[in-house]
Amino acid sequence: MRTWIRPLVVLGMGMLAVFLAAGSEASGDTGQEPRLAPAAGQTVAAATPTEGSAPAAEGSSCRNPLPWQAARSHVGTTVALQGPVVRVMLRDDLRGKPVFISVGQPFPSRQRLEAVIWEDHRYAFASLLKTRLEGREVCVSGHVGLRDGVPRVVLKAASQLQLAAL
DSSP states (O other): OOOHHHHHHHHHHHHHHHHHHHHHHHHTTTOOOOOOOOTTTOOOSEEEEEEEOOOOOOEEESOOEGGGGGGGTTTTTEEEEEEEEEEEEEESSTTTEEEEEEEEEEETTTTEEEEEEGGGGGGGGGGHHOOOTTOOOEEEEEEEEEEEEEEEEEOOOOGGGOOOOO
């Protein structure tokens, strides 16, 4: 389990225990339904974002992506990264028939971000791959791995590769 998930699970379980305890106290032997509204004098924090709340964390989605150069410092995490496509290469001669999309710098530079679409998932990107991607800004989202010293995101769903709004 990822290290950031465990505290959320513990917090959720604690909140459930408090809710259940409050419900059993409210119903007791009197047959009353559990009280869901706060008691007099209690306040409840809003569960949904309100006007003026903090914006989404940088890199959490293509609405607020990180620059492609940040990929190397986010290996092992899931982020959204934006940059220019400099090369798209279909390699039918390799096992898995991958499509390599180089972002930022072209192959063989190790400073590039590489997005890979394997043959099994290519159908999901068919319409996007028919357009000319070279020279266009894209947002790539997914888990950043490292292959031969190059940050890599394996793309499986069309939502992971979007043309960036300029």
